Amino acid sequence: MQDFLEFFSFTDANIRYVALGSVLLAASSAVVGCFTLLRKRALVGDAVAHAVLPGVCLAFILSGTKNPFILLIGAFVTGWLSLVVIDFITSRSRIKEDTAIGLVLSVFFGIGILLLTAIQQTGNAAQSGLDKFLFGSAASLIGEDLIAFGVVAVLLLVAVVLFYKELTLLCFDQAYARTIGFPVRGLELLLTTLTVFAVVVGIQAVGVVLMAAMLITPAAAARFWTENLKVMLILAALIGAFSGIAGAFVSYTAPSMPTGPWIVLIVSMIAILSFALAPGRGWIARILRQRRNKTRILEENLLKLLYQLGELRQDYDSARSLEELLERRNIPRKEAISGLQKLKRQGYLQQENKRWLLTPEGEKRGRRVVRLHRLWELYLTQYLNLASDHVHEDAETIEHIITPELEQRLIEELNYPDLDPHSARIP
């Protein structure tokens, strides 16, 4: 608890730096990541992250210093080059995009490792610390570095705000953007540049391998909570920022813990929870929805059966046994019983010594399902000219879906019909 207060009061300048740094880095890459994710090019970020290494090493070899701006320029050049190479390979040969990404990623990184180890062998004392690009170290962000990366992170966020409309169009409707005269090539270049910047900056926090997570994971998590791009961007930034600060906190309380992997672990847990729990798009929400639909269909089928039996015998007021129902339609016995019990609780059915009777509400609902079924059969035969023996299956499905508005339209289109194609009366 004391650690917690000490950390979040931000009295220590060092803590302020690290916390601010992690938040800026994580949030800016999360925002850019949203656009690459929506363009279905999420893994490109992984390639850029790996391709940054040779650039850093070359910049060091050529300049002989570890000035963060010079290293950033080197990183930027090779990162950008890697994206150009991926595009070139995929557009000019039969190599597919995933192969091109894997190829560029491993070869660029291999070159980087070769250069890095060669530099280390030279015994140049200035080289120590170059390998922090491999695994990142948000905790060691201080002074000059922090200012350099902070500026880039803020510029990224500003660029996204300024070009919000253009980038949105690029993600969702490229053809339209081209038609109304947007410079699509230029915008792609802009997004590429933003991606490379985000990677170059984010690598400081989490390192080469885990950088992909900083781009992909917050965006993928945010995507599950909203359909609105603005909300998604803000959510992704918040998720990124939260993981950034939480990771910094963990490595503050336990100094032997690496910051980057903790940031990624936290952001991944948020993402996995989002995949499972998000309302609407989440996995559990969808399972529940499927189950709800299934029980509704079962209930409506049971009510329909009871109504049809009443119609058949011209007697809606006497109770039917379970066997009578199952004789007409093959429903697993257990499901049928639990469905009937539930309908009774909802007030659609009454039970008279093991026999079932429709209440007025049940009769109304059952009648409606039968009516929709027959209306749809009639519609298919009249408007699509289907043979009357082909329409039953389709009507079985649609009878559970048609809304009251659609029902009204159907009745009007069909001129208030009395009989369905099988000459049964439409109730």
Add this chain to the structure above:
Amino acid sequence: MNAFWIILTGSLVATCCSLLGCFLILRRMAMVGDAISHAVLPGIVIAFMFTGSRDTIPMLIGAGLLGVLTTFLIEFFHRFARVQADAAIGVTFTWLFAIGIILISVFAGQVDLDQDCVLYGEIAYVPLDLIITEGGLSMGPRTVWMLAVVTLLIGLFIVLGYKELFLTTFDPAFAAAIGISTTLWYYLLMGAVSLTTVASFESVGAILVVAFLVAPPATAYLLTDDFKTMLGTSVLLGIIASFAGYYLAVWLDGSIAGAIATVTGLEFLLAFLFSPSHGKLRRQKRVQTVGH
């Protein structure tokens, strides 16, 4: 002698990876291979913690399980949670890799593994770990023996399952129609990829595994249209890269794994420019002659 063992190690890894890589890139699953090669890390660390040693068998089992789990998680996120495919891959492998690194830090005192080794291996140390018989006779490095066994297994797997692998790769619908389970062969292939990754992990690191999985098959794909030729060519390219990469590394005094990956990239560049059937330059020339 050291050079021989190192190049042999590289060539064995190249053989396994290139063979499997051909199937991966044609299934458009190159990045799944990349994901597995990173995600086996926690498996290795956990096996390490349980046995407290660098025994090969528990490590193979631990990491192999993790490899299959990775495939399963990617499928699960994609199919059941409807995460878009590339994001599912990205989220899964970074998550598992992060767990691996954290585990290494937690058990830093007990685990003789460091982060660098994970990425680019220690192929230079391969000749140091020898199997010595009771008579004092050296049988060669332990790693080479293990890789030889794995290469043999992968070779057998591909020879015996060639028809099934071929069909499920090129025509899954037809394969399913004649009763070959695409799911089973998918997981078998991924299991083989995990096995290879783990076996190669210690010696060459994750990055060279990915390079061998993708680059030689992609190069061979530009050189030939026949699948069997493609398998053979990519193995050959991988072995050439191991040779050339070793001497490049010696010359630059740098990482051998890095140098080999660089050479595989060069091979691809050459094929991309000069391939008789699909090369950039040849193609332009052909267009010109047609134009005349």
